[in-house]
Amino acid sequence: MNAYSLEVTDTPSPETLRAIGDQLAAFNDADVGPSGRRPLVVAARDGEGRVLAGLSGYTAWGWLYVQWLWIAESQRGQGLAGTLLAAAEVEARTRGCHGAYIDTFNPVALKAYRRAGYVPFGELADFPRGRTRTFLQKPL
Template sequence: MKTTLETTADPSPQELAFLGEQLTAFNDGDVGASGRKPLAVFVRDERGKVVAGISGYTAWGWLFVQWLWVDEPLRGQHMAGTMLEAAEREAVARGCHGAWIDTFSPKAVKAYERQGYQPFGALPDFPIGRSRIFLQKRLLAL
């Protein structure tokens, strides 16, 4: 089979979906089905506008928090902790035993540690001058 190598900054959604499907099929055959399921938590204002939220998923018994954002006026009011608690409750209901999150914000690291997350790894200079910190937490059935 003759092959070519292509590097692109503009992959098609179909090609990315194909890669995801192929990797999922490989992983399912290697370690079993992930049971991957999206999970989101939103905080809305009186007009229904999202003013804070979490987006992630559960898979293989873990909650992964991919995005966590709080609008500036709500910061410092334990909103991140409240959302994490809600996401963790749902993850436990789905049978998860652990959660993980990463950040390069020193303030966020402190907030996650207050919620019981412990660092387990770091990438220095990601971005330059900071470290990307990976944190995990053992989830207990409620």
């Protein structure tokens, strides 16, 4: 067995994070091929350029992953989440994606995602405590 030391930290160096990410990407590239990972952002702005809502995620291996979707309080309940998702899905299809996935522990967001055609495929109870994190997918 090789000798090694373990470092546990909440302040990793950029070099450590880069080494882990680069090595995992190299492994995955050799195993299943390049991911083609590209960021994807959709932002709704007011007349002065302020962000009123936004979606941030990426496309990789033929899938859109929506990491963040936020709507300003003043804009909620007007269908903007569905509009952002639809715009991201159009771009994902343009990039050759065949599916999309997202997760949430917010019951209101869960309803919005289901209205947009996303279907649950898994759950984690008490994540965070008292809530259920639901994972959803949608074919594109």
